[in-house]
Amino acid sequence: MRGPVVSVTATPAITAELADIVGAENVVFDRAGLGVYELDASDEAITGIHRPLAAVLPSSTEQVARVARLAAAHDLPILARGSGTGLAGGAIATRGGIMIVTARMNAIEEVSLVDRMAIVQTGVINLDLSAHLAPYGFYYAPDPSSQRACSIGGNLGNNSGGPHCLKYGVTNNHVLGVEVVLPGGDVVWFGGPSAENPGHDLTGVIIGSESTLGIITRAMVRILPLPESKGVLLAAFDSMDAASRAVSATIAAGIIPSALEMMDKVTISAIEAGISAGYPRDATAVLLVELDGPSATVEEERARVADILREFGALDVSVAETEEQAQRLWWGRKAAFGAMGRIAPNYHLTDTVVPRSRLPEAMRFVEDVARDYRLTIANVFHAGDGNLHPLILFDRNEPGIMERVLEASKILMRHCIELGGAVSGEHGIGIEKNDALPLMFGDADFEEMAKLKRAFDPANHANPRKIFPSAFDPYRSPMSSVARIDHR
Amino acid sequence: MTDTVAIHRPTSVSELAATTLSAYMAGHRLLIRGGGTHQSFANAAEPHDGIVQMSALDAVIDYSLVDLTLAVQAGRTLSAIDELLRASGQRLAVDAPRRESATIGGLFASGLSGPSRLKYGSLKDVVIGAEVLNSSGEVTKSGGMVVKNVSGYELARLHYGAQGAFGILTRLNLKVLPLPEVRSELQLTFRDAAHALDAGARIVTSALDPTAVSIVSGAAPDDWTLHVVIEGSRSFVRSQLQRVETVATSESPAQEKSVAELEGAALPSFDAIADLTSAQGEIVCRLSVPASQQANVLGALSQSAYSSLLADIGSGIVYVRCDAELEYLEHIQSITPRPVFLALPEPLKSGLDVFGGADEGAATLLRRLKNEYDPTAIFNQGRFVLGL
Numbered sequence: 001m002r003g004p005v006v007s008v009t010a011t012p013a014i015t016a017e018l019a020d021i022v023g024a025e026n027v028v029f030d031r032a033g034l035g036v037y038e039l040d041a042s043d044e045a046i047t048g049i050h051r052p053l054a055a056v057l058p059s060s061t062e063q064v065a066r067v068a069r070l071a072a073a074h075d076l077p078i079l080a081r082g083s084g085t086g087l088a089g090g091a092i093a094t095r096g097g098i099m100i101v102t103a104r105m106n107a108i109e110e111v112s113l114v115d116r117m118a119i120v121q122t123g124v125i126n127l128d129l130s131a132h133l134a135p136y137g138f139y140y141a142p143d144p145s146s147q148r149a150c151s152i153g154g155n156l157g158n159n160s161g162g163p164h165c166l167k168y169g170v171t172n173n174h175v176l177g178v179e180v181v182l183p184g185g186d187v188v189w190f191g192g193p194s195a196e197n198p199g200h201d202l203t204g205v206i207i208g209s210e211s212t213l214g215i216i217t218r219a220m221v222r223i224l225p226l227p228e229s230k231g232v233l234l235a236a237f238d239s240m241d242a243a244s245r246a247v248s249a250t251i252a253a254g255i256i257p258s259a260l261e262m263m264d265k266v267t268i269s270a271i272e273a274g275i276s277a278g279y280p281r282d283a284t285a286v287l288l289v290e291l292d293g294p295s296a297t298v299e300e301e302r303a304r305v306a307d308i309l310r311e312f313g314a315l316d317v318s319v320a321e322t323e324e325q326a327q328r329l330w331w332g333r334k335a336a337f338g339a340m341g342r343i344a345p346n347y348h349l350t351d352t353v354v355p356r357s358r359l360p361e362a363m364r365f366v367e368d369v370a371r372d373y374r375l376t377i378a379n380v381f382h383a384g385d386g387n388l389h390p391l392i393l394f395d396r397n398e399p400g401i402m403e404r405v406l407e408a409s410k411i412l413m414r415h416c417i418e419l420g421g422a423v424s425g426e427h428g429i430g431i432e433k434n435d436a437l438p439l440m441f442g443d444a445d446f447e448e449m450a451k452l453k454r455a456f457d458p459a460n461h462a463n464p465r466k467i468f469p470s471a472f473d474p475y476r477s478p479m480s481s482v483a484r485i486d487h488r
Numbered sequence: 489m490t491d492t493v494a495i496h497r498p499t500s501v502s503e504l505a506a507t508t509l510s511a512y513m514a515g516h517r518l519l520i521r522g523g524g525t526h527q528s529f530a531n532a533a534e535p536h537d538g539i540v541q542m543s544a545l546d547a548v549i550d551y552s553l554v555d556l557t558l559a560v561q562a563g564r565t566l567s568a569i570d571e572l573l574r575a576s577g578q579r580l581a582v583d584a585p586r587r588e589s590a591t592i593g594g595l596f597a598s599g600l601s602g603p604s605r606l607k608y609g610s611l612k613d614v615v616i617g618a619e620v621l622n623s624s625g626e627v628t629k630s631g632g633m634v635v636k637n638v639s640g641y642e643l644a645r646l647h648y649g650a651q652g653a654f655g656i657l658t659r660l661n662l663k664v665l666p667l668p669e670v671r672s673e674l675q676l677t678f679r680d681a682a683h684a685l686d687a688g689a690r691i692v693t694s695a696l697d698p699t700a701v702s703i704v705s706g707a708a709p710d711d712w713t714l715h716v717v718i719e720g721s722r723s724f725v726r727s728q729l730q731r732v733e734t735v736a737t738s739e740s741p742a743q744e745k746s747v748a749e750l751e752g753a754a755l756p757s758f759d760a761i762a763d764l765t766s767a768q769g770e771i772v773c774r775l776s777v778p779a780s781q782q783a784n785v786l787g788a789l790s791q792s793a794y795s796s797l798l799a800d801i802g803s804g805i806v807y808v809r810c811d812a813e814l815e816y817l818e819h820i821q822s823i824t825p826r827p828v829f830l831a832l833p834e835p836l837k838s839g840l841d842v843f844g845g846a847d848e849g850a851a852t853l854l855r856r857l858k859n860e861y862d863p864t865a866i867f868n869q870g871r872f873v874l875g876l
Contacts, residue, residue, distance in 0.1 A: 114689045115778040115804060137695065161636050170636060172645075173613045188849035194776035195803035196610050197649075198529075198599045198828050199843035199873045200854055204612060204645025208638060228695040248554045254577065254666035294697055294731075297724050353634045357554040385636045386555075424638040440639055444626045448655075449641045451860035455853065467640055 010053045014074060018056050018098070021066045026057040026104070037099050040086045041146075043348060045402050047089030047431050052099040055081075059104045061179060061187060061217040068215065069185030071098050072461055078183065079463040080211040082123065082151030087349065088430030090157060090210040094465045100215055102153045108132050111223070117176060117193050119220050122153025129221075138223045141168040144426070145337070156216050159208030161426030163259040163333075166384035167292075168224075170426065172207040179218035180206060183461040193220060205452060210428060211463045213456035227292035230258070231302040232326040235314040236283035240264060240367075240379070243285035244359040246312035247383045250289070251356065253308055255301050259290040260384030266343065266393075267336050267380045274339035277332030280316060287314075287383065288333050290326075336380045337391070343376065344393035350409045352416040353425035356386040365415050366390050373408040387425035388416065414439055429467045438469050450474035494538040498545060501561075501619075501627055501658050508656065509625030511538060511866045518866055520652045522594020523565060525586040528764045528772075528831040529598055530651045531842055534870035540656070542593060548572060549659060550633065556664050557616065557633050562593025562657040570753050579667045581608035583700075583755045585763035593657040599649020600830075602758045603700035604717065606692070606802030608665070611648070617661035618644035620654075623862045633661050646857075653872035654861035668719035671699075671750040673757075674729050676714045676742035677706070681786045681799075684712040687736035688801040689779060691716060694735055696728060698802070704757050705797040714742075715757050717750065761798045761807045764831045770795070771810050771817060772831040775824045778804040785823060793819045812836055843873040 010018075010029045018027045028034055037055045039047075053076065058064050071078045077097030084091060093099050102123035110119040113136055120129060126147040130139040143162040144150055154160070155171045156178070168174075177191030191203035206213050237243040243262055250257065263271070263286050268279050279286055287309065291301045306317050320326035340347050354362045363379065366388070370377040381389040390412055394401050413423060413436055423429070423436045437446075446468060453474045456462070460475055468474050496518075498504035511518050516537035521527070523543065542563035550559040553576050560569060566580070566587035573579050583602025584590050595601075601610040608614070617631025620643070630643035647657055678684040684703040691701050700717040714736060718728045729747060736742070750756070764772060777785045779801045786799065786806075794810040810816045812833045820827050826844030829837075846854060851874055858865075858876045870876075 112778065112780050113693045114780050114801075116692060116802075117778065137693075159638055159642070165636055169609065169613060172642060173609050182849065182853070186849045186852075188847065188853065190850070192776055193778040194805050195605050196599065196601060196612075196805065197776060198774065198830075199649060199826075200846060200850060201599070201649055202646070202850075202853070204642055204648060207645075208642050225693065225695045251556065252554050256666070294695070294724070294728065296727055297697075297720070300721070300723065353636050355552060355555040355557065355634055357552060382636070386634055387636050420633055422632050422634050422637040422639045425634075425636040426638060428638055429640060437640055440632065441629065444622070444628045445630065446640075448620070448622060448628045448630065448643055448861075452641055452643065452646065452857070455856040455860045458856070 015054060017070055018054055018067065021070065022056045022058045022063050027054055029054040037081065037093070037101070040084045040089060040091045042087050042089040042092070042430065042432055046406065047092055050093045051096070052093035053096045055099040055101050057101045057104045061181065064100055064181045064215055064217050065185045065187050067098060067100060068181050068183060072184045072459065077461055077464050078215065080153060080157065080215045082154030083125070083149045085146040085150045086154060086158060086428060086430065087351065088424070088428035088432040090428050090430035090466060091154070092431065094431055102151060105217065111136070113138060115193055116223050117220055118223050119218060120152055121218055122151060122156065122216050124152045126150050126152055126155060133223055134226070137226050139226050140174070140221060140223055142171045142174055152219060152221070153216055156207050156219060157210045158428035161382070161385070161387065163261055163382055165382065166260055167256045167258045172204060174222045175203055175207055175219055176222055177220035178203050178206060178216045180214040180216050182214045183457040183459065191220065210430060210466050212453060212466050214462055229293065229295040229298045230326060231291040231298040232320040232329050233289045233302060233305060233309070234279070234318045234329045235287045235289070235309040236280040236316040237285040237287070237314055238283070240285045240363040241360045242313040243287050244363055244383065246287060246309050246314065247359060248356055249312050250305055250308050251384070253304065255305060257289050257305070257384060258292040259288070261288040261333050262286070262379065262381055262383035263333065263336060264379040266376060266378040270339040270343050270378065271332045271336055273342050275331065275335050277335065278328060279332050283315065288329060333380070340378060340391060340393060343378070344395055346394050346396045348392040348394070348405050348409055350388070350390050350392070350412050351424050351427040352413045352421060353385065353387045354416045354419045354421035356384070358419040359383060359386055362388060362416055362419055366412060369408050369412055373404050375404065375408055385425065386421065431466060434467055435469050443472070446472045493536065495541060496538055497541040497543070501545065501621065504540065504545065504656065504658065505621055505625045505627060507538070507540065508621055508623070508866070512624055512864060515864055516866065517869050520656055520868055522563065522591035523586070523589035525590040525765055526594060526598040526600070528767065530871040531875055532837060532870060533868060536869070542591060545658060553578070557635070557661065558664050559633060559659060559661045560592060561659055563591050566590050566592060566595065566753070573664055574667060577667050578664045579753065580614070580662060581665050582611045582614065583758055585759035586765055587753060592660055596648060596657060596660060597650060597652045602755055602762065603702050603800045603802055604755065606701060607697070607699045612645060614663040615644050615660055616663055618647065618657060619659035620647060621656040621658050623655065623864065623866055627658065631661060635663055651872040652868040653858060653876050655867065669721045670725045671717065671719045672725050672729060673748050673750055674716045674718070674732055675746045676733065676736055677744040678712050678714060678740065678742055680710050681712045682783050683740050684714045685783050685799065685801065686739060687714050690735050690738065691732055692779065692802055696732055696735065698732065700755070701802045702757070702798055702800045705794070709791050717755065757798060761796055761809055767809070767831040769812050769833055770831060771812050771829065771836070773808050773820055773827050773829045775806040775808065775827050776804065777806045777824060782806060788823045790819060841874060846873055
């Protein structure tokens, strides 16, 4: 389903007003310039190509607020875009309007180690923050795979994850406060440097809202001391089932690894053909386990994990003895997506999640789907969180393939929800998965979400048509039969 | 308004839904109660027609040992949760005084956790899904039973600390953790607050792995004790305690030292100051003060103006307890913007927003939220920020 290319162009009056706010060099409104803002990293076969009326690159909250006011005055949608690495179409201008690109809002404004807090503009690149903190022995824990490119603002919008969520939680667990430009241009702060703010604290609801409630311009994020030591193990298994059971056994033994990643045979072959990371080519599955913390604890847990993995059928367990060896073991995992190009020119990633205990069933189902739909599916994912990432490998030029790929992806997601899971683990809803949400929720649940949307954005200016299923209009308010009390 | 206040003690969510629906239709106001441990907190409720006592809605709905997830009804007490989990070697890593009475729903609606949030996060961080009864009596859900879940707005967070203003929590899905082999607390007494705070600051900026770091006032004016909680395996706790002491005393020596093992889920120093049921005739208040500002605030706070004080270095929060005198109340208000009064006896409470109000932009938003979620004002009217 390819979306229409919106052909509306900005009027000279609007572009002049935008130029007045951010400077003419920071307004993009010509067809060629807007090309880059028509898509993000989602699959255009699903999300389509949508051109905004204009893209602006502000440098301050004040400029964002002025753009929001201007948009409201002209009844135009606004939406935020960080680096455009989103996989669910959250940063695509489905209804045109003004795209606010945060790339120039990239200042790390304050770091306080004793408060374990940093204040950043939301255009800061995720990895840049950790690199900035490293000399002080600190880091920012959420680390999506795209962390070299993705922005903190994009992470906040999608409540992003990464390999280290098992122990450290998702983005929402690392944000203390946010500055938000509301639709209409008012600027508000939620939260603050304290870990908890009784009274009102709407930080938690705006994380993951994909700029449908407002645009986050600054964030006060939690930073952590770098762990003293890390331990990395790689275990080879002769079945995905055995590897999946070993995952649960490790956690059931009271050990919470900082990362627990699984890769299947297809992935191992791709990695070894690509970069020769030294993964066992004959294995059907490998588990990469990372432990972190004080040195003595890491050493003790590393030995216990190695025992558990062997007990649960690991054919071989490699333990990194040096930092270099540890990096080498991670290298394969990090290169996995890039290595898929050796197998097929295109891939479609399904981000879905199941309770960890249901992993063996979920993995068997993935195998069944691959066979039934005659598709090659690679699995490289965050096993510790139960967060699957089946990668369907294909060649877009093969006639009829796209339908098969999307059908298989839908079936996988549906099955994971039946197993007690969710439509997405960490990539967002956007316009890729909004129509899958009814698999989890009913109209009363969507209406609860709609109340939030209407309270924040009464005129539906903030990233319209995202998150909510297309058949559900959050502004079709069910009129109450009871007299409403106006809380003034 | 009716003359008598009806007491409802629903034993099922459908019964609660029926009660809510009839209140909605009749325009009656309901006051929702958990264990009553935080009743003194929040603004005074407006007159109401019924009280909904949540204590019978205390069932365990789903517990997966392997997935480290637990779903319970909101009226379940923390000690009942502790007991269930302990039998399987697990626990809910959230501090709260009066665990035998405090309900998980009540604690969530109060938005209060304790110093262990340094390591484990707040209660809001361990909730992965919720079921809420809305003002028209419908059961609604958000989130789920998986630890990573992006599926629409994180609506559970709207209800954290919202004093029930937007709906009645009926179920919470929680992340749980393995029970540590040992919980120990190191106490080091320093010659003044500044030295104790410095010692704490060195610990939170090191690669040590403490659960909680705070300082507590003592009986004598200059008597300040640093409390550091360490949890984990016996060998981990032993080595960390030793290292914490070395780091804490590297600049100035401690006058006294003691180590105690903590029992069950208790955190005595925090429980003592945060237990609002024991605050008869006292003010208990909570100031948002980042660790870097705590020395200034403690310096500005007249020592005669509090009977006990706990500065949670790890979370940036200062708790103060004092006699219920107007001059103390005003003194506290003059030192930090927007102190939150957890316990404030009448007549000091009347006319005051115990949350300290809200900025204009946030206030507008909060009113719109109340209009959307509780248009007929049936839930806990008056208790939330701005008297919403």
